[in-house]
Amino acid sequence: MRYLMYTIPMVSGTLRTVTSSTDVQDGRSTRWEEHRRARRAELVDATLAAIRRHGAGVGMDEIAALAGTSKTVLYRHFADKGDLYLAVCASVDALISTQLRAAMAHVGTPREMVSASIGTYLAIVEADPEVYRFVVQRPSLDRPVEADPVSGLSAAIGDQVAAALEVQLRAAGRDTAAAGPWGHGLVGLVRAAADHWLGQPSRMDREALTDHLTQLTWAALADVLTTDPADSDGAPAPHPTQEMDR
Numbered sequence: 001m002r003y004l005m006y007t008i009p010m011v012s013g014t015l016r017t018v019t020s021s022t023d024v025q026d027g028r029s030t031r032w033e034e035h036r037r038a039r040r041a042e043l044v045d046a047t048l049a050a051i052r053r054h055g056a057g058v059g060m061d062e063i064a065a066l067a068g069t070s071k072t073v074l075y076r077h078f079a080d081k082g083d084l085y086l087a088v089c090a091s092v093d094a095l096i097s098t099q100l101r102a103a104m105a106h107v108g109t110p111r112e113m114v115s116a117s118i119g120t121y122l123a124i125v126e127a128d129p130e131v132y133r134f135v136v137q138r139p140s141l142d143r144p145v146e147a148d149p150v151s152g153l154s155a156a157i158g159d160q161v162a163a164a165l166e167v168q169l170r171a172a173g174r175d176t177a178a179a180g181p182w183g184h185g186l187v188g189l190v191r192a193a194a195d196h197w198l199g200q201p202s203r204m205d206r207e208a209l210t211d212h213l214t215q216l217t218w219a220a221l222a223d224v225l226t227t228d229p230a231d232s233d234g235a236p237a238p239h240p241t242q243e244m245d246r
Contacts, residue, residue, distance in 0.1 A: 040077050043067055044087050048131060051088075056133035060084075082141045085134075089149035092135050093156065096124055100160055110168045110225040111218050117161055118190050118217075119210040125194050126206050132198065154191060158184035168225045178224075186217055 046067035050058045053066065060081055064071045078084040103120040107113040125132050136150055162183025169176045193213055197203050 036077065040087065043069075043074060043077055043084070044091050047084060047088055048091070051130050051134050052128070056130050056137060058134070080143065082143050085138060085141055086149055088131075089135050089153065092131065093149070093153045096121070096153070097156060097160065099124060100157065104164050110172075110221070111214070113164060113168065114186075114217055114221065115210060115214040117164075117186075118213045119206070121157075121190055122194055122197075122206050122210055125198060129198055136195070154187055155184070158187040161186055165221075165225070172224070172226055174224050182221070189213070189217065 043063075047058075047063050050063040050066040054062050060071050060074060063084075064074050067074070074084070078087065099120050100117060103116040104113055107116050135153075138150075158180075160183075162179045165183050166176045166179035169179055190213060193209065197209055203209075
C-alpha cells in the first residue's frame, strides 16, 4: 500500500513530515507475516527432526516437545496435523526437486542422466526413510487432505524428468512427443521399486538397485535417446536444466 505523507507547518515556520497511521499498520502487518513465515519454517524443521527421532507415526505432543513449545503454539501456526503434513510435504518436494535438478545438471551422456536421476531419488529415500514414510503413508492425520501431495510431487518430478528427456530426444533428432509419458512412467517405476526396497528387512545396496533400474530403463531408452543407436552409452548431451529453466 502506498505511503501517505503530508506536511504541516511548525510554529517556527519550518515544515515537518507526518506519516499516516496506515503506514504503521502496514509495516506491522508485513513484519508479522515475515515472522509467521519464519516461525512456520522453524516448526516444519522441528517436525522433520521429530519424525527422524520418533518415526513416521510421530504425534503432535512429540513434535511440540522437540520444538520446545506447546501444541497450542503449533495450532496457532497450523490449523491441524493435516496442515502441518502439507507443509512438510512442500519442504520435501522442494528438497527432491532441487537435488534432482543439481544431479542432472552435471551429466555427460543420456545414460548418466537416467542413472543420476534414479540414484538421487534413492539416496533421498535411504537418507530419510521415516520422513519418506511420513509423506507417503500420511499417518494419523486429523482429516483427509483435499489434494494428494504425493501425487502432486510425483507429477512434478515426472514433469522435470520429462523436460530432461525432451532435451535429449531433440538433441538426437527424435520425436519429442513421448517425453511426457516416458518421464512420468520412469518416476512411477522408480517410486514403486523404492517403496518395495525400503520395506525389505535385508535390502540390496542402493548402488546395486540404481544399477538394476538404470539397466532396465536404459534398455528401452537407448535406441531413442542417442544419436547413434549403436552407442550404448549415448552421446554427450546438453545440460537438461538449461532447457528446463527457460
